[in-house]
Amino acid sequence: MSTSTPPRVPHAGLMQQWTEQLWHAVSAVDEDAATELVLSILDEGTDPESVLLDVIAVVQGRVGEEWAANRISVAQEHAATAINDRAVAAVSVHPASRTTATRGRITVACVDGEWHALPARLLAEVLKLRGWQVDYLGAQVPTAHLIAHLHNTRADAVALSSSIATRMPTAHAAITACQAVGVPVLVGGAAFGPEGRYATLLGADAWAPDARTAADHLAKRRLPRPQPDHEQFDDLPHLADQEYTLVTRNSATLVRTVFTALEDAYPSMRSYNDFQRERTAEDLAHIVEFLATALYLDDEELFTWFLTWTAQILVARGVPAHSLPPALDLLARELKDFPRAARILSAGTLTLTTARSTAARNPV
Structure with a gap:
């Protein structure tokens, strides 16, 4: 300085x-x-x-x-x-x-589909203050564009940010692609789970919970460059059952089918106006998307966390969360031949039921 x-x-x-x-x-x-x-x-x-x-x-x-x-x-x-x-x-x-750049060059970017750019922006500015030359690429960076940038800049490392857990399959592809061209990857953001557990699962070279910790980590030692033939996708053997692929491919059909059946399972929905029906369809789409991500990561806790958070958001907006268990039951019916999906949906239903029972016993 x-x-x-x-x-x-x-x-x-x-x-x-x-x-x-x-x-x-x-x-x-x-x-x-x-x-x-x-x-x-x-x-x-x-x-x-x-x-x-x-x-x-x-x-x-x-x-x-x-x-x-x-x-x-x-x-x-x-x-x-x-x-x-x-x-x-x-x-x-x-x-x-x-400041004067004395340490090296780092690319900071958000995973494709991640629009929460401020955490990455904060990291980029902190790294500049710490003496790094920083290429800040902003929100929603397609992996192909990120790799093209790395080919042109000879970056020492990539810092990838994501706050949305459903971006983890995309983050995995980005991590692997960066490592395939010899650039190590540090990741951060709430999407990577408690203590960065998904960062480890997806093969990132380092994880940090916040910008200051990330800058400290990079200051202590440079991340070693991975070998050009680095490969991580085989580290998720549970994907061999194709449940993630099939749920993702049929997500729109699943949402339509459950939405139609939900009117019978949850009669109050028949009185919804157009806006409420639209929001219900959006909520169902989010449920399917988080289910698919939980299948990708093989982590039912991600799904149960999402349902708990969703229920809290609905209650804060004066919307009863009672429609969530019927929606999960209908989704489970559609996915009855998918063992891992059935297990995750069952865990979600149990979490919501337990929360409702607790709230009934302990009214505010």
């Missing part, structure tokens, strides 16, 4: 104060106030990395929590995220953030 004075890391109380101020600006959709706040914090000599990770990232986490609790709309969530992204941009061009 081109300054003779080391950046200061403020105490927790001051950091919390700044976080609250930024939250108020973001929630009021006041881009000017948010940018001015960030710049003033930097002008005081605060460490840019701390501004990125201990202020902006914390506020973005709160944005997600407020959306999940139905206290802000999707539009408000998008606006807040856009303002936080501009706040990151303000940090990146501030004189305090000027």
Whole structure:
């Protein structure tokens, strides 16, 4: 960093104060106030990395929590995220953030289909502050385009980000493709599961729970380059039963069939308006998509987590979650010849039933 004075890391109380101020600006959709706040914090000599990770990232986490609790709309969530992204941009061009690349070159990208780009953006800016030359490719990067970029840049590593668990099959393809051209892969984001368990399963060279840990990991040692003939797909022998492939290929048919039968299994649905019916179809599509991903990873806990989360989201929006078990039963009927799918669906039904019984015994 081109300054003779080391950046200061403020105490927790001051950091919390700044976080609250930024939250108020973001929630009021006041881009000017948010940018001015960030710049003033930097002008005081605060460490840019701390501004990125201990202020902006914390506020973005709160944005997600407020959306999940139905206290802000999707539009408000998008606006807040856009303002936080501009706040990151303000940090990146501030004189305090000027660095010289001395470590090497890293490509930072989101997995194809992953539109939550801010975590990757934060990592890219932190790596720049740590002295890396960074190629930030943004959201939803097709694997073929990523590989073409690597051929042209001789990157030392790729950092792949994903927040959506259903992107894991695509992430697997991207990881394997990068390694096949000799570039190691560090992954991060909630999609890779608790303690990064899917990162290990899918053969990533490293995993980090957050941007600071990722930067620390890369600073300690460079990831070794994989051999050109590196191959990982054989490490998922459960895929030989073709359940994942068949469920994915027939997902649209499954959704239509279950949707039609759900009116009889859940009579309240007959009074739904067009918007409610559309959202029900979307929910069924998400259920099938998460089931397919659970089949790919052979992890029923991913599916049960998704159902628990979905039930909480529905309740927060005043929608009863009672329609979920009938939908799972109908889906199980369609997939009765798929042993792993039947096991995962059974676990999901048990999880929802247990949650409802617990809620009945312990009303708020």
